Amino acid sequence: MSRQTVEFSIKAADRLNEELNAFLQIDREGAVKRAEEIEKNGNQGVLAGVPVAVKDNICVRGMQTSCGSRILGDYHPPYNATVIERLVNAGAVIIGKTNCDEFAMGSSNENSAFGPVRNPWDTTRVPGGSSGGSATAVAAGIVPVALGSDTGGSVRQPASLCGVLGLKPTYGRNSRYGLVAFASSLDQVGVFAREVNDLAAVLGVIAGRDPHDSTTADVAVPDYTAALKNDLKGDLKGARIGFPAALFGKGLDEEVGTKVKAVVDVYRELGAKIVEVDLPNAGYAIAVYYIIATAEASSNLARFDGVRYGFRAEETPELRQMYRKTREEGFGAEVKRRIMLGTYVLSAGYYDAYYRKAQQVRTLIKNDFLNAFKNCDAIITPTSPTPAFALGEKVDDPLAMYLNDIYTVTANLAGIPGLSVPCGLSSTRLPIGFQLLGPYWSEPTLLKLAHGYLQDHPFTERPPVYA
Amino acid sequence: MPINESDIAKVAQLAHLELGEAELKTFVPQITEIVNYVEQLNELDTANVEPAIGGLTPEGAKTDSSRADEIFGSLGQKEALAEAPDPASGHFRVPKVL
Numbered sequence: 001m002s003r004q005t006v007e008f009s010i011k012a013a014d015r016l017n018e019e020l021n022a023f024l025q026i027d028r029e030g031a032v033k034r035a036e037e038i039e040k041n042g043n044q045g046v047l048a049g050v051p052v053a054v055k056d057n058i059c060v061r062g063m064q065t066s067c068g069s070r071i072l073g074d075y076h077p078p079y080n081a082t083v084i085e086r087l088v089n090a091g092a093v094i095i096g097k098t099n100c101d102e103f104a105m106g107s108s109n110e111n112s113a114f115g116p117v118r119n120p121w122d123t124t125r126v127p128g129g130s131s132g133g134s135a136t137a138v139a140a141g142i143v144p145v146a147l148g149s150d151t152g153g154s155v156r157q158p159a160s161l162c163g164v165l166g167l168k169p170t171y172g173r174n175s176r177y178g179l180v181a182f183a184s185s186l187d188q189v190g191v192f193a194r195e196v197n198d199l200a201a202v203l204g205v206i207a208g209r210d211p212h213d214s215t216t217a218d219v220a221v222p223d224y225t226a227a228l229k230n231d232l233k234g235d236l237k238g239a240r241i242g243f244p245a246a247l248f249g250k251g252l253d254e255e256v257g258t259k260v261k262a263v264v265d266v267y268r269e270l271g272a273k274i275v276e277v278d279l280p281n282a283g284y285a286i287a288v289y290y291i292i293a294t295a296e297a298s299s300n301l302a303r304f305d306g307v308r309y310g311f312r313a314e315e316t317p318e319l320r321q322m323y324r325k326t327r328e329e330g331f332g333a334e335v336k337r338r339i340m341l342g343t344y345v346l347s348a349g350y351y352d353a354y355y356r357k358a359q360q361v362r363t364l365i366k367n368d369f370l371n372a373f374k375n376c377d378a379i380i381t382p383t384s385p386t387p388a389f390a391l392g393e394k395v396d397d398p399l400a401m402y403l404n405d406i407y408t409v410t411a412n413l414a415g416i417p418g419l420s421v422p423c424g425l426s427s428t429r430l431p432i433g434f435q436l437l438g439p440y441w442s443e444p445t446l447l448k449l450a451h452g453y454l455q456d457h458p459f460t461e462r463p464p465v466y467a
Numbered sequence: 468m469p470i471n472e473s474d475i476a477k478v479a480q481l482a483h484l485e486l487g488e489a490e491l492k493t494f495v496p497q498i499t500e501i502v503n504y505v506e507q508l509n510e511l512d513t514a515n516v517e518p519a520i521g522g523l524t525p526e527g528a529k530t531d532s533s534r535a536d537e538i539f540g541s542l543g544q545k546e547a548l549a550e551a552p553d554p555a556s557g558h559f560r561v562p563k564v565l
Contacts, residue, residue, distance in 0.1 A: 340498060366519060
Protein backbone atom coordinates (compact mmCIF):
# COMPACT_ATOMS: atom_id res chain seq x y z
CA MET A 1 0.00 0.00 0.00
CA SER A 2 2.71 2.50 0.83
CA ARG A 3 4.52 1.86 -2.47
CA GLN A 4 1.36 2.73 -4.42
CA THR A 5 0.77 5.87 -2.35
CA VAL A 6 4.33 7.04 -2.76
CA GLU A 7 4.36 6.32 -6.50
CA PHE A 8 1.16 8.32 -6.88
CA SER A 9 2.75 11.27 -5.11
CA ILE A 10 5.89 11.11 -7.20
CA LYS A 11 3.95 10.90 -10.45
CA ALA A 12 1.78 13.83 -9.42
CA ALA A 13 4.80 15.89 -8.35
CA ASP A 14 6.44 15.23 -11.72
CA ARG A 15 3.35 15.85 -13.81
CA LEU A 16 2.47 19.14 -12.11
CA ASN A 17 5.94 20.57 -11.68
CA GLU A 18 6.21 22.42 -14.95
CA GLU A 19 2.97 24.21 -14.16
CA LEU A 20 3.52 24.82 -10.43
CA ASN A 21 7.32 24.65 -9.92
CA ALA A 22 6.66 23.48 -6.38
CA PHE A 23 9.53 20.99 -6.24
CA LEU A 24 13.26 21.61 -6.65
CA GLN A 25 14.11 17.94 -6.29
CA ILE A 26 11.99 14.79 -6.53
CA ASP A 27 13.62 11.64 -5.16
CA ARG A 28 11.99 9.16 -7.51
CA GLU A 29 14.15 6.13 -6.82
CA GLY A 30 14.98 6.69 -3.16
CA ALA A 31 11.39 7.27 -2.14
CA VAL A 32 10.04 4.17 -3.89
CA LYS A 33 12.85 2.07 -2.42
CA ARG A 34 12.05 3.35 1.04
CA ALA A 35 8.33 2.63 0.54
CA GLU A 36 9.12 -0.94 -0.51
CA GLU A 37 11.32 -1.43 2.58
CA ILE A 38 8.52 -0.19 4.80
CA GLU A 39 6.03 -2.57 3.21
CA LYS A 40 8.46 -5.48 3.57
CA ASN A 41 9.46 -4.74 7.18
CA GLY A 42 5.95 -3.95 8.32
CA ASN A 43 7.06 -0.66 9.87
CA GLN A 44 4.63 0.21 12.63
CA GLY A 45 5.49 3.91 12.77
CA VAL A 46 2.71 6.47 13.09
CA LEU A 47 3.49 7.80 9.61
CA ALA A 48 4.47 4.51 7.96
CA GLY A 49 4.42 4.94 4.18
CA VAL A 50 3.11 8.51 4.25
CA PRO A 51 4.64 10.64 1.46
CA VAL A 52 5.93 13.98 2.74
CA ALA A 53 7.41 17.04 1.03
CA VAL A 54 10.10 19.09 2.79
CA LYS A 55 11.01 22.74 2.30
CA ASP A 56 14.46 23.15 0.77
CA ASN A 57 15.91 24.95 3.81
CA ILE A 58 15.66 21.83 5.96
CA CYS A 59 18.59 19.41 5.76
CA VAL A 60 17.91 15.93 4.42
CA ARG A 61 21.03 13.79 4.09
CA GLY A 62 21.62 12.75 0.49
CA MET A 63 19.27 15.33 -0.99
CA GLN A 64 20.01 18.87 -2.02
CA THR A 65 19.40 21.75 0.37
CA SER A 66 19.52 24.92 -1.70
CA CYS A 67 17.40 27.26 0.47
CA GLY A 68 16.15 28.57 -2.88
CA SER A 69 19.54 30.19 -3.36
CA ARG A 70 22.34 30.12 -5.89
CA ILE A 71 24.86 30.38 -3.06
CA LEU A 72 24.01 26.84 -1.89
CA GLY A 73 22.60 25.40 -5.10
CA ASP A 74 23.72 21.81 -5.23
CA TYR A 75 24.74 21.59 -1.57
CA HIS A 76 24.11 18.15 -0.07
CA PRO A 77 24.16 18.23 3.73
CA PRO A 78 26.02 15.40 5.51
CA TYR A 79 23.33 15.13 8.15
CA ASN A 80 19.58 15.05 8.71
CA ALA A 81 17.72 17.76 10.57
CA THR A 82 16.30 16.38 13.80
CA VAL A 83 12.74 16.81 12.52
CA ILE A 84 13.72 14.71 9.49
CA GLU A 85 15.26 11.94 11.64
CA ARG A 86 12.01 11.78 13.58
CA LEU A 87 9.85 11.71 10.45
CA VAL A 88 11.93 8.95 8.88
CA ASN A 89 11.93 6.88 12.09
CA ALA A 90 8.14 7.13 12.12
CA GLY A 91 8.07 5.64 8.62
CA ALA A 92 7.42 8.77 6.56
CA VAL A 93 8.76 8.79 3.00
CA ILE A 94 10.27 12.07 1.86
CA ILE A 95 9.49 12.36 -1.84
CA GLY A 96 11.19 15.67 -2.52
CA LYS A 97 12.40 19.14 -1.52
CA THR A 98 10.16 22.08 -2.16
CA ASN A 99 10.83 25.49 -3.64
CA CYS A 100 10.88 28.51 -1.33
CA ASP A 101 11.84 32.15 -1.13
CA GLU A 102 15.61 32.45 -0.84
CA PHE A 103 16.72 31.72 2.74
CA ALA A 104 13.06 31.90 3.75
CA MET A 105 12.93 35.63 3.02
CA GLY A 106 9.72 36.55 1.29
CA SER A 107 5.93 36.36 1.25
CA SER A 108 5.28 35.25 -2.30
CA ASN A 109 7.91 32.64 -3.29
CA GLU A 110 9.07 35.06 -6.00
CA ASN A 111 12.52 35.39 -4.42
CA SER A 112 13.69 31.89 -5.30
CA ALA A 113 16.76 31.60 -7.52
CA PHE A 114 14.92 28.75 -9.25
CA GLY A 115 11.78 30.57 -10.37
CA PRO A 116 8.54 31.35 -8.58
CA VAL A 117 6.00 28.79 -7.42
CA ARG A 118 2.50 29.20 -8.86
CA ASN A 119 -0.71 29.02 -6.88
CA PRO A 120 -2.76 25.94 -7.91
CA TRP A 121 -5.98 27.98 -7.48
CA ASP A 122 -4.82 30.44 -10.16
CA THR A 123 -1.43 29.94 -11.71
CA THR A 124 -1.05 33.66 -12.51
CA ARG A 125 -0.95 34.24 -8.76
CA VAL A 126 1.50 33.66 -5.94
CA PRO A 127 1.09 30.82 -3.45
CA GLY A 128 2.47 32.99 -0.69
CA GLY A 129 5.83 32.54 0.99
CA SER A 130 8.32 31.73 1.98
CA SER A 131 7.14 28.08 2.11
CA GLY A 132 5.19 28.40 -1.16
CA GLY A 133 6.33 25.06 -2.56
CA SER A 134 5.25 23.06 0.49
CA ALA A 135 1.87 24.82 0.68
CA THR A 136 1.31 24.17 -3.02
CA ALA A 137 2.32 20.50 -2.77
CA VAL A 138 -0.37 19.94 -0.15
CA ALA A 139 -3.02 22.17 -1.77
CA ALA A 140 -2.59 20.43 -5.13
CA GLY A 141 -3.07 17.01 -3.53
CA ILE A 142 0.48 15.83 -4.29
CA VAL A 143 1.23 14.96 -0.65
CA PRO A 144 -1.03 14.95 2.40
CA VAL A 145 1.49 16.76 4.59
CA ALA A 146 4.58 18.90 4.18
CA LEU A 147 7.14 20.67 6.33
CA GLY A 148 7.90 24.35 6.05
CA SER A 149 9.47 26.99 8.25
CA ASP A 150 7.87 30.07 9.77
CA THR A 151 9.84 33.13 10.89
CA GLY A 152 7.25 35.86 10.27
CA GLY A 153 4.37 33.86 8.79
CA SER A 154 6.06 31.70 6.18
CA VAL A 155 3.89 28.66 6.92
CA ARG A 156 0.64 30.34 7.91
CA GLN A 157 0.43 32.92 5.11
CA PRO A 158 0.98 30.48 2.20
CA ALA A 159 -1.40 28.04 3.92
CA SER A 160 -4.04 30.78 3.85
CA LEU A 161 -3.36 31.69 0.22
CA CYS A 162 -3.48 28.03 -0.84
CA GLY A 163 -6.49 26.88 1.18
CA VAL A 164 -4.77 24.44 3.54
CA LEU A 165 -3.96 24.20 7.23
CA GLY A 166 -0.63 25.63 8.38
CA LEU A 167 0.79 25.56 11.91
CA LYS A 168 3.65 27.46 13.50
CA PRO A 169 4.12 25.90 16.93
CA THR A 170 5.36 27.57 20.12
CA TYR A 171 8.99 28.70 19.94
CA GLY A 172 11.04 25.80 21.25
CA ARG A 173 8.44 23.13 20.42
CA ASN A 174 10.30 21.87 17.34
CA SER A 175 14.04 21.51 16.91
CA ARG A 176 15.79 23.95 14.60
CA TYR A 177 18.82 21.67 14.24
CA GLY A 178 19.14 21.21 10.49
CA LEU A 179 16.81 24.10 9.67
CA VAL A 180 19.05 26.60 7.94
CA ALA A 181 18.88 29.61 10.22
CA PHE A 182 17.27 32.87 9.11
CA ALA A 183 16.39 34.53 12.44
CA SER A 184 17.22 32.27 15.33
CA SER A 185 14.86 33.82 17.89
CA LEU A 186 11.91 33.65 15.49
CA ASP A 187 12.34 30.52 13.30
CA GLN A 188 10.26 27.38 13.82
CA VAL A 189 9.66 24.36 11.63
CA GLY A 190 5.95 24.26 10.75
CA VAL A 191 3.50 21.78 9.26
CA PHE A 192 1.04 21.91 6.33
CA ALA A 193 -1.90 19.51 5.93
CA ARG A 194 -5.40 19.31 4.47
CA GLU A 195 -6.75 17.42 7.51
CA VAL A 196 -6.38 18.42 11.16
CA ASN A 197 -5.72 14.81 12.19
CA ASP A 198 -2.79 14.55 9.78
CA LEU A 199 -1.32 17.81 11.04
CA ALA A 200 -1.67 16.61 14.63
CA ALA A 201 0.02 13.30 13.81
CA VAL A 202 3.03 14.97 12.17
CA LEU A 203 3.42 17.50 14.98
CA GLY A 204 3.43 14.68 17.51
CA VAL A 205 6.24 12.96 15.62
CA ILE A 206 8.57 15.93 15.16
CA ALA A 207 7.98 17.89 18.37
CA GLY A 208 10.05 17.69 21.50
CA ARG A 209 13.28 18.51 23.28
CA ASP A 210 16.44 18.03 21.21
CA PRO A 211 19.91 18.15 22.80
CA HIS A 212 21.21 19.49 19.45
CA ASP A 213 19.04 22.62 19.80
CA SER A 214 19.43 24.36 23.13
CA THR A 215 16.35 26.49 22.48
CA THR A 216 13.99 23.51 22.49
CA ALA A 217 12.03 23.36 25.74
CA ASP A 218 11.72 20.48 28.14
CA VAL A 219 7.94 20.31 27.77
CA ALA A 220 6.18 16.97 27.30
CA VAL A 221 4.71 16.24 23.87
CA PRO A 222 1.03 15.35 24.31
CA ASP A 223 -0.92 13.06 21.99
CA TYR A 224 -2.14 15.81 19.68
CA THR A 225 -4.59 13.46 17.96
CA ALA A 226 -6.30 12.41 21.19
CA ALA A 227 -8.58 15.43 21.61
CA LEU A 228 -9.69 15.21 18.00
CA LYS A 229 -11.05 11.70 18.14
CA ASN A 230 -14.64 12.50 19.03
CA ASP A 231 -17.30 14.61 17.46
CA LEU A 232 -16.59 17.98 18.96
CA LYS A 233 -19.76 19.84 18.23
CA GLY A 234 -20.69 19.94 21.87
CA ASP A 235 -17.17 20.35 23.11
CA LEU A 236 -16.56 23.98 22.21
CA LYS A 237 -18.99 25.16 24.91
CA GLY A 238 -17.13 27.38 27.27
CA ALA A 239 -14.23 28.02 24.92
CA ARG A 240 -13.39 31.71 25.05
CA ILE A 241 -12.30 33.23 21.76
CA GLY A 242 -10.73 36.66 21.71
CA PHE A 243 -11.76 39.05 18.96
CA PRO A 244 -9.40 42.02 18.41
CA ALA A 245 -11.77 44.39 16.60
CA ALA A 246 -9.10 47.02 16.01
CA LEU A 247 -7.22 44.64 13.70
CA PHE A 248 -10.19 44.33 11.35
CA GLY A 249 -10.00 47.86 10.01
CA LYS A 250 -7.77 49.63 7.52
CA GLY A 251 -5.70 47.60 5.10
CA LEU A 252 -7.85 44.48 5.35
CA ASP A 253 -9.56 43.24 2.18
CA GLU A 254 -13.33 43.51 2.66
CA GLU A 255 -14.10 39.92 1.64
CA VAL A 256 -11.44 38.57 3.98
CA GLY A 257 -12.86 40.62 6.84
CA THR A 258 -16.38 39.40 6.14
CA LYS A 259 -15.37 35.74 5.88
CA VAL A 260 -13.34 35.82 9.11
CA LYS A 261 -16.11 37.58 11.02
CA ALA A 262 -18.45 34.83 9.77
CA VAL A 263 -16.09 32.32 11.43
CA VAL A 264 -16.58 34.18 14.71
CA ASP A 265 -20.35 33.73 14.27
CA VAL A 266 -19.87 30.00 13.72
CA TYR A 267 -17.84 29.68 16.91
CA ARG A 268 -20.57 31.57 18.77
CA GLU A 269 -23.19 29.14 17.40
CA LEU A 270 -21.01 26.20 18.46
CA GLY A 271 -21.13 27.46 22.02
CA ALA A 272 -17.94 29.47 22.36
CA LYS A 273 -17.91 32.78 24.17
CA ILE A 274 -16.57 35.71 22.13
CA VAL A 275 -14.49 38.15 24.17
CA GLU A 276 -13.27 41.59 23.11
CA VAL A 277 -9.49 41.80 23.32
CA ASP A 278 -7.04 44.56 22.62
CA LEU A 279 -3.51 44.21 21.25
CA PRO A 280 -2.46 47.86 21.43
CA ASN A 281 1.08 47.45 20.08
CA ALA A 282 0.27 45.07 17.20
CA GLY A 283 0.53 47.93 14.71
CA TYR A 284 4.26 48.23 15.42
CA ALA A 285 4.97 44.55 14.83
CA ILE A 286 6.18 44.86 11.23
CA ALA A 287 8.67 47.58 12.21
CA VAL A 288 9.94 45.46 15.11
CA TYR A 289 10.14 42.35 12.92
CA TYR A 290 12.07 43.97 10.09
CA ILE A 291 14.68 45.22 12.55
CA ILE A 292 15.10 42.04 14.61
CA ALA A 293 14.77 39.49 11.81
CA THR A 294 17.13 41.32 9.48
CA ALA A 295 19.67 41.87 12.28
CA GLU A 296 19.69 38.16 13.09
CA ALA A 297 19.79 37.26 9.41
CA SER A 298 22.82 39.48 8.79
CA SER A 299 24.63 37.42 11.39
CA ASN A 300 23.32 34.00 10.34
CA LEU A 301 24.08 34.52 6.66
CA ALA A 302 27.68 35.55 7.32
CA ARG A 303 28.61 31.87 7.05
CA PHE A 304 27.92 31.83 3.30
CA ASP A 305 31.32 32.90 2.11
CA GLY A 306 32.51 30.35 -0.44
CA VAL A 307 34.95 28.70 1.97
CA ARG A 308 33.49 25.41 3.17
CA TYR A 309 30.48 24.62 0.96
CA GLY A 310 28.31 25.97 -1.82
CA PHE A 311 29.13 28.43 -4.54
CA ARG A 312 32.50 30.20 -4.83
CA ALA A 313 32.98 33.03 -7.31
CA GLU A 314 35.68 32.69 -9.94
CA GLU A 315 38.63 34.95 -10.65
CA THR A 316 39.13 36.07 -7.08
CA PRO A 317 42.83 35.83 -6.26
CA GLU A 318 42.43 37.53 -2.87
CA LEU A 319 40.42 36.21 0.10
CA ARG A 320 38.20 39.17 0.92
CA GLN A 321 37.55 39.76 -2.74
CA MET A 322 36.43 36.14 -2.88
CA TYR A 323 34.00 36.69 0.02
CA ARG A 324 32.51 39.82 -1.56
CA LYS A 325 32.17 38.49 -5.08
CA THR A 326 30.81 35.12 -3.90
CA ARG A 327 28.13 36.78 -1.81
CA GLU A 328 27.36 39.38 -4.48
CA GLU A 329 26.84 36.74 -7.15
CA GLY A 330 25.35 34.09 -4.90
CA PHE A 331 22.66 36.07 -3.07
CA GLY A 332 19.49 37.51 -4.63
CA ALA A 333 18.26 41.09 -4.19
CA GLU A 334 15.91 40.54 -1.25
CA VAL A 335 18.54 38.65 0.73
CA LYS A 336 21.07 41.41 0.09
CA ARG A 337 18.54 44.05 1.11
CA ARG A 338 17.84 42.30 4.40
CA ILE A 339 21.51 41.64 5.15
CA MET A 340 22.21 45.33 4.64
CA LEU A 341 19.27 46.45 6.76
CA GLY A 342 20.36 44.10 9.51
CA THR A 343 23.96 45.28 9.31
CA TYR A 344 22.78 48.90 9.42
CA VAL A 345 20.59 48.52 12.53
CA LEU A 346 23.37 46.73 14.39
CA SER A 347 26.14 49.09 13.38
CA ALA A 348 27.90 51.43 15.78
CA GLY A 349 25.81 54.49 16.50
CA TYR A 350 22.55 52.90 15.42
CA TYR A 351 22.31 49.85 17.68
CA ASP A 352 20.39 51.58 20.53
CA ALA A 353 18.13 53.59 18.25
CA TYR A 354 16.96 50.61 16.24
CA TYR A 355 17.88 47.17 17.54
CA ARG A 356 17.54 47.79 21.28
CA LYS A 357 14.38 49.81 20.73
CA ALA A 358 12.90 46.97 18.67
CA GLN A 359 13.72 44.48 21.43
CA GLN A 360 11.87 46.68 23.91
CA VAL A 361 8.79 46.94 21.71
CA ARG A 362 8.99 43.16 21.27
CA THR A 363 8.49 42.91 25.06
CA LEU A 364 5.44 45.16 24.80
CA ILE A 365 3.95 42.99 22.05
CA LYS A 366 4.60 39.81 24.06
CA ASN A 367 2.94 41.34 27.10
CA ASP A 368 -0.12 42.37 25.05
CA PHE A 369 -0.70 38.68 24.30
CA LEU A 370 -0.03 37.49 27.85
CA ASN A 371 -2.61 40.01 29.04
CA ALA A 372 -5.17 39.10 26.39
CA PHE A 373 -4.85 35.39 27.19
CA LYS A 374 -5.94 36.05 30.77
CA ASN A 375 -9.44 36.44 29.32
CA CYS A 376 -9.52 33.99 26.41
CA ASP A 377 -8.18 30.63 25.24
CA ALA A 378 -7.36 31.72 21.70
CA ILE A 379 -7.47 34.85 19.57
CA ILE A 380 -8.89 34.93 16.04
CA THR A 381 -7.54 37.15 13.25
CA PRO A 382 -7.31 36.97 9.48
CA THR A 383 -4.07 35.24 8.41
CA SER A 384 -3.37 37.41 5.39
CA PRO A 385 -4.79 40.88 4.65
CA THR A 386 -5.70 39.80 1.12
CA PRO A 387 -6.17 36.61 -0.88
CA ALA A 388 -3.40 35.60 -3.30
CA PHE A 389 -2.06 38.52 -5.32
CA ALA A 390 -0.70 38.39 -8.87
CA LEU A 391 2.86 37.32 -9.70
CA GLY A 392 4.95 40.43 -10.17
CA GLU A 393 2.43 42.69 -8.44
CA LYS A 394 4.57 43.55 -5.39
CA VAL A 395 8.13 42.60 -6.40
CA ASP A 396 9.25 46.19 -6.92
CA ASP A 397 7.88 47.46 -3.63
CA PRO A 398 9.60 45.68 -0.73
CA LEU A 399 7.65 47.53 1.95
CA ALA A 400 4.29 46.63 0.35
CA MET A 401 5.46 43.02 0.28
CA TYR A 402 6.40 43.19 3.99
CA LEU A 403 2.90 44.38 4.89
CA ASN A 404 1.53 40.97 3.87
CA ASP A 405 2.83 39.76 7.21
CA ILE A 406 0.89 42.14 9.48
CA TYR A 407 -1.19 39.40 11.08
CA THR A 408 1.49 36.76 11.31
CA VAL A 409 4.72 38.35 12.63
CA THR A 410 3.26 38.96 16.09
CA ALA A 411 3.22 35.23 16.85
CA ASN A 412 6.92 34.87 16.05
CA LEU A 413 7.81 37.94 18.10
CA ALA A 414 5.83 36.68 21.09
CA GLY A 415 6.83 33.02 20.61
CA ILE A 416 3.21 31.87 20.67
CA PRO A 417 1.72 29.23 18.37
CA GLY A 418 -0.43 30.16 15.37
CA LEU A 419 -2.62 28.01 13.12
CA SER A 420 -4.14 29.09 9.79
CA VAL A 421 -7.42 27.40 8.83
CA PRO A 422 -9.21 27.65 5.46
CA CYS A 423 -12.67 29.23 5.73
CA GLY A 424 -13.84 29.72 2.18
CA LEU A 425 -13.16 31.24 -1.20
CA SER A 426 -13.27 34.83 -2.39
CA SER A 427 -15.62 35.94 -5.16
CA THR A 428 -12.75 35.18 -7.56
CA ARG A 429 -12.34 31.64 -6.11
CA LEU A 430 -9.17 32.32 -4.14
CA PRO A 431 -8.80 30.80 -0.67
CA ILE A 432 -9.27 32.81 2.49
CA GLY A 433 -7.93 31.68 5.85
CA PHE A 434 -8.37 32.66 9.47
CA GLN A 435 -5.71 32.44 12.12
CA LEU A 436 -5.96 31.11 15.67
CA LEU A 437 -3.32 32.34 18.12
CA GLY A 438 -2.92 30.75 21.53
CA PRO A 439 -0.81 30.87 24.68
CA TYR A 440 2.48 28.98 24.86
CA TRP A 441 2.04 25.18 24.40
CA SER A 442 -1.67 25.57 23.48
CA GLU A 443 -1.37 23.60 20.23
CA PRO A 444 -3.98 21.07 21.50
CA THR A 445 -6.50 23.92 21.95
CA LEU A 446 -5.79 25.40 18.54
CA LEU A 447 -6.12 22.01 16.84
CA LYS A 448 -9.36 21.34 18.71
CA LEU A 449 -10.81 24.70 17.70
CA ALA A 450 -9.80 24.19 14.08
CA HIS A 451 -11.27 20.67 14.09
CA GLY A 452 -14.51 21.91 15.64
CA TYR A 453 -14.90 24.61 13.01
CA LEU A 454 -14.06 22.32 10.08
CA GLN A 455 -16.51 19.64 11.26
CA ASP A 456 -19.22 22.26 11.01
CA HIS A 457 -17.85 23.99 7.88
CA PRO A 458 -15.65 21.54 6.02
CA PHE A 459 -13.44 23.04 3.31
CA THR A 460 -14.08 20.66 0.43
CA GLU A 461 -13.15 22.88 -2.51
CA ARG A 462 -10.30 21.77 -4.75
CA PRO A 463 -8.04 23.97 -6.88
CA PRO A 464 -8.18 23.70 -10.68
CA VAL A 465 -4.63 22.28 -10.66
CA TYR A 466 -4.88 19.08 -8.63
CA ALA A 467 -3.18 15.68 -8.56
CA MET B 468 17.83 59.86 9.23
CA PRO B 469 18.53 60.47 5.54
CA ILE B 470 20.46 57.60 4.00
CA ASN B 471 22.69 58.15 1.02
CA GLU B 472 24.76 56.04 -1.33
CA SER B 473 27.85 56.23 0.83
CA ASP B 474 25.93 54.91 3.88
CA ILE B 475 24.76 51.93 1.84
CA ALA B 476 28.22 51.41 0.37
CA LYS B 477 29.69 51.36 3.89
CA VAL B 478 27.11 48.86 5.11
CA ALA B 479 27.71 46.69 2.06
CA GLN B 480 31.40 46.68 2.84
CA LEU B 481 30.73 45.59 6.44
CA ALA B 482 28.52 42.78 5.12
CA HIS B 483 31.08 41.64 2.53
CA LEU B 484 28.83 42.47 -0.42
CA GLU B 485 30.27 43.91 -3.63
CA LEU B 486 27.34 45.93 -4.98
CA GLY B 487 27.22 47.18 -8.56
CA GLU B 488 26.35 50.79 -9.49
CA ALA B 489 22.84 49.96 -10.66
CA GLU B 490 22.18 47.88 -7.53
CA LEU B 491 23.31 50.71 -5.28
CA LYS B 492 20.94 53.10 -7.02
CA THR B 493 18.02 50.70 -6.58
CA PHE B 494 18.76 49.80 -2.97
CA VAL B 495 19.17 53.33 -1.61
CA PRO B 496 15.52 54.46 -1.97
CA GLN B 497 14.22 51.03 -0.93
CA ILE B 498 16.30 50.84 2.22
CA THR B 499 15.55 54.50 3.00
CA GLU B 500 11.83 53.79 2.79
CA ILE B 501 12.12 50.82 5.13
CA VAL B 502 14.27 52.66 7.66
CA ASN B 503 11.80 55.57 7.63
CA TYR B 504 9.00 53.10 8.22
CA VAL B 505 10.66 51.58 11.29
CA GLU B 506 11.25 55.04 12.80
CA GLN B 507 7.63 54.85 14.02
CA LEU B 508 8.90 52.86 17.00
CA ASN B 509 10.05 56.19 18.44
CA GLU B 510 6.38 57.01 19.05
CA LEU B 511 6.48 54.58 21.94
CA ASP B 512 7.82 55.35 25.40
CA THR B 513 9.96 52.35 26.32
CA ALA B 514 11.93 53.97 29.13
CA ASN B 515 11.20 51.24 31.66
CA VAL B 516 10.77 48.28 29.30
CA GLU B 517 13.18 45.36 29.37
CA PRO B 518 14.49 44.45 25.93
CA ALA B 519 13.40 40.94 24.88
CA ILE B 520 16.60 38.99 24.37
CA GLY B 521 15.96 35.98 22.16
CA GLY B 522 12.68 34.13 21.90
CA LEU B 523 12.61 31.69 24.80
CA THR B 524 9.36 30.94 26.60
CA PRO B 525 9.55 30.67 30.42
CA GLU B 526 9.71 26.86 30.04
CA GLY B 527 12.46 27.21 27.48
CA ALA B 528 14.43 29.49 29.77
CA LYS B 529 14.17 26.92 32.59
CA THR B 530 15.35 24.04 30.38
CA ASP B 531 18.84 22.90 31.28
CA SER B 532 20.75 22.74 28.02
CA SER B 533 24.12 21.67 29.41
CA ARG B 534 25.55 18.19 28.95
CA ALA B 535 28.31 16.10 30.46
CA ASP B 536 31.78 17.01 29.18
CA GLU B 537 32.21 13.77 27.26
CA ILE B 538 33.60 13.18 23.79
CA PHE B 539 31.23 11.69 21.27
CA GLY B 540 31.50 11.12 17.50
CA SER B 541 31.81 14.02 15.10
CA LEU B 542 31.64 14.49 11.36
CA GLY B 543 35.14 13.44 10.40
CA GLN B 544 37.48 15.09 7.95
CA LYS B 545 36.27 13.28 4.82
CA GLU B 546 32.62 14.23 5.26
CA ALA B 547 33.48 17.73 6.41
CA LEU B 548 35.43 18.35 3.19
CA ALA B 549 32.92 16.61 0.91
CA GLU B 550 31.17 19.81 -0.16
CA ALA B 551 34.24 22.07 -0.14
CA PRO B 552 34.83 24.17 -3.27
CA ASP B 553 38.60 23.62 -3.07
CA PRO B 554 39.70 20.92 -0.64
CA ALA B 555 43.46 20.29 -0.38
CA SER B 556 45.37 17.92 1.89
CA GLY B 557 42.66 17.83 4.50
CA HIS B 558 42.14 21.61 4.45
CA PHE B 559 39.67 24.10 3.06
CA ARG B 560 41.89 25.93 0.59
CA VAL B 561 41.16 29.63 0.03
CA PRO B 562 42.77 32.49 -1.90
CA LYS B 563 45.55 34.29 -0.09
CA VAL B 564 45.19 37.38 2.03
CA LEU B 565 46.93 40.44 0.68
